[in-house]
Amino acid sequence: MIIPGFIVCIATFPGVIVHEFAHMLFCKIRKVPVIDVCFFRIGNPAGYVVHGQINDFTTAFLVSVGPFIINSVFCFLICLPAYTPFYAFGIKEPLSYFLLWLGISIGMHAFPSTQDAKNLWHHAKESAGRCNPLAIISFPLVILIYVVNILTFFWLDYLYGFAIGIGLPTLILSQI
Amino acid sequence: MINTTCQNCKRTIPLNDTFKVQETICCTDCLEQVVKGKQTGKQQPQIERQTDPTVCFNCKFDNGHQELEKIINLPVCKKCSDYFENRPFPVWIKLSLGIVIALVIFAFVYNFRFINSIYKIKAADKAFLIGDSERAYKLQAAAAELVPEEPGIGLVSSFYEGGYLLSRENYEGAIDIFNKCKSLNPELIDYFIKEALIGKAFNNKDYDAFLEYAMEIHNQYPNIPMHMASVASAYACKYAVTSDNQFKEKSLEYIGKAVQLAGNSEDFKTYEQRIKHRLHTKEIISGKEFSKRYPNGWKEP
Numbered sequence: 001m002i003i004p005g006f007i008v009c010i011a012t013f014p015g016v017i018v019h020e021f022a023h024m025l026f027c028k029i030r031k032v033p034v035i036d037v038c039f040f041r042i043g044n045p046a047g048y049v050v051h052g053q054i055n056d057f058t059t060a061f062l063v064s065v066g067p068f069i070i071n072s073v074f075c076f077l078i079c080l081p082a083y084t085p086f087y088a089f090g091i092k093e094p095l096s097y098f099l100l101w102l103g104i105s106i107g108m109h110a111f112p113s114t115q116d117a118k119n120l121w122h123h124a125k126e127s128a129g130r131c132n133p134l135a136i137i138s139f140p141l142v143i144l145i146y147v148v149n150i151l152t153f154f155w156l157d158y159l160y161g162f163a164i165g166i167g168l169p170t171l172i173l174s175q176i
Numbered sequence: 177m178i179n180t181t182c183q184n185c186k187r188t189i190p191l192n193d194t195f196k197v198q199e200t201i202c203c204t205d206c207l208e209q210v211v212k213g214k215q216t217g218k219q220q221p222q223i224e225r226q227t228d229p230t231v232c233f234n235c236k237f238d239n240g241h242q243e244l245e246k247i248i249n250l251p252v253c254k255k256c257s258d259y260f261e262n263r264p265f266p267v268w269i270k271l272s273l274g275i276v277i278a279l280v281i282f283a284f285v286y287n288f289r290f291i292n293s294i295y296k297i298k299a300a301d302k303a304f305l306i307g308d309s310e311r312a313y314k315l316q317a318a319a320a321e322l323v324p325e326e327p328g329i330g331l332v333s334s335f336y337e338g339g340y341l342l343s344r345e346n347y348e349g350a351i352d353i354f355n356k357c358k359s360l361n362p363e364l365i366d367y368f369i370k371e372a373l374i375g376k377a378f379n380n381k382d383y384d385a386f387l388e389y390a391m392e393i394h395n396q397y398p399n400i401p402m403h404m405a406s407v408a409s410a411y412a413c414k415y416a417v418t419s420d421n422q423f424k425e426k427s428l429e430y431i432g433k434a435v436q437l438a439g440n441s442e443d444f445k446t447y448e449q450r451i452k453h454r455l456h457t458k459e460i461i462s463g464k465e466f467s468k469r470y471p472n473g474w475k476e477p
Contacts, residue, residue: 017269017272021265021269021273024263024265028262028263031261033247033257033260033261033263034260034263035234035247035248035250035260037263039266039269050248052247052248052260053247053248074276077280078276078279078280078283080284081280081283081284081286081287081288081291082283082287084287084290084291084294085287085290085323088290088293088294089290089293089323089325089326089328089329090326091290091323091325091326095279095283095286096283096287099279099280099283102276102279173291173294176291176294176295176298
C-alpha cells in the first residue's frame with residue numbers, strides 16, 4: 001500500500017516542527033539571520049527556514065545537521081520513559097501511547113533534507129579546498145545524507161524514528 | 177527610493193515595481209506585452225523582478241538614495257536586519273516546547289519506578305542464580321511493590337521467598353509460599369514443594385513419606401544423581417530405624433548408581449558420605465550436624 005507523503009507528514013507533524021525549530025535554533029546560536037520560517041504547512045516542503053548567508057563550514061554544518069541532533073535526542077528522551085512500562089511489563093497507558101507517537105514522529109523527521117545536504121555539500125567543497133579538517137571529515141557524512149535521502153523512498157527516515165524511539169530504549173533496557 | 181522608466185510605456189515608476197525581460201525594463205502593466213514580443217517559438221524569455229537597493233524588502237522602509245545593507249542579495253533596513261538576527265521563537269513554539277519538556281520530565285519521574293523495578297528484578301535473578309535466595313526474594317519483593325499492577329513480579333518474589341525458606345529449612349513456610357505462586361510454573365513449583373515435603377518428612381522422622389517424595393522426584397527426573405542419592409538417603413533412614421538389611425541394600429544400590437553419574441562433585445561427595453555414615457552408624461543426623469561433626473569429611477572405617 002502506498003501512503004502519500006503529505007498524509008504521513010500530517011500524521012507526524014510534530015517532527016516537522018521540531019526539525020524547523022532545530023534549524024532556527026542553530027541559526028540563532030551561530031548568529032545567522034533568519035529571514036523567514038514556516039514550522040509546518042500542508043505542502044512541499046512541509047516546513048522551511050530561510051536564513052542569511054553562511055560564511056563558515058562549522059555554522060553550515062550545525063545548521064544543516066542540527067535537526068538530526070535535536071530530533072534524535074528529543075525522540076530518544078520522549079520514547080525511553082514511555083516505552084519502559086510497555087517493554088518490561090506489557091503495561092499500556094494512554095500517556096505512553098501519546099508520548100511514543102510524539103517521540104517517533106520527531107525521530108522520523110531527524111534526517112537533513114536534500115536541500116540541507118546541498119547546502120552542506122557546497123560549504124564542504126569550499127572549506128575542504130581551504131583544508132578545513134572538519135569539512136574533510138564531513139564529506140562521508142554529506143554523502144551519507146545524500147544516500148539516506150535517496151533511501152527515504154524506502155521509508156528509511158521513518159524506520160530511523162522507530163530505531164531511535166523503540167530500538168535504542170530496548171537495547172538500553174536490556175542492558176540494565 | 178529609486179525610480180526608473182518603463183521602456184515600453186515610458187512611464188516613470190518605482191524600481192521595485194519593474195521587471196527585466198531580456199535587458200528590457202518594463203512595468204507590471206506592460207509585462208505581458210513585452211514577454212510576448214520577446215517570445216521565440218515556445219521558449220519563454222527570462223523574467224527578473226527588479227529590486228530597489230534603497231528600499232527594505234521586508235518593511236518597505238525607504239532609505240532615500242542611500243543603498244541598504246543586503247542579506248542574501250535583498251536590501252534590508254537596520255531594524256529588520258536586527259529583527260532577523262535576533263528573530264524570536266513564536267510564543268506557541270516556546271509554549272509547545274515547555275509542554276513537551278514538562279511531559280518528558282513527568283514521564284521520567286512517573287515511569288522511574290519501572291526502570292527501578294527492572295533493575296531490581298535483574299539483580300534478584302543474579303542473586304538467585306548464585307544461590308543468595310534471601311537477597312533475591314528481598315529485591316524481587318521490592319520490585320513487586322514498585323509495580324503493583326503486574327502480579328507476575330509478586331509471584332516470582334514468592335517463589336524466591338519459598339526458595340529462601342527452603343534454604344533455611346523452614347519447610348512448612350516454604351510449602352505455604354510455594355502453593356501461593358504455583359500458577360507461575362506449576363511443574364517447577366511442584367518440584368520445590370516436593371523438596372520441601374522431603375525436608376518436612378525428614379524433620380518429622382516420617383521416613384516412609386521421605387521415601388515416597390524422594391521416589392516421586394527421582395521418577396520425574398531419573399538421571400539426576402542428587403535425586404538418586406535422596407532415595408538412597410531415605411532408604412538409609414529406614415535401615416537406621418528398622419535395621420532391615422533390604423533397605424541397606426536398596427540404599428547402596430541407589431548410591432552406587434548416583435556415584436556413577438555424579439563424577440567428582442564435592443556437594444555430592446559430602447552427601448554420599450552422610451548416607452554411608454548413616455548406614456554404618458544407624459545414626460540419623462542432619463546435613464548441618466554432619467558438617468559440624470566432620471568438617472574434613474567422614475570415611476568408612
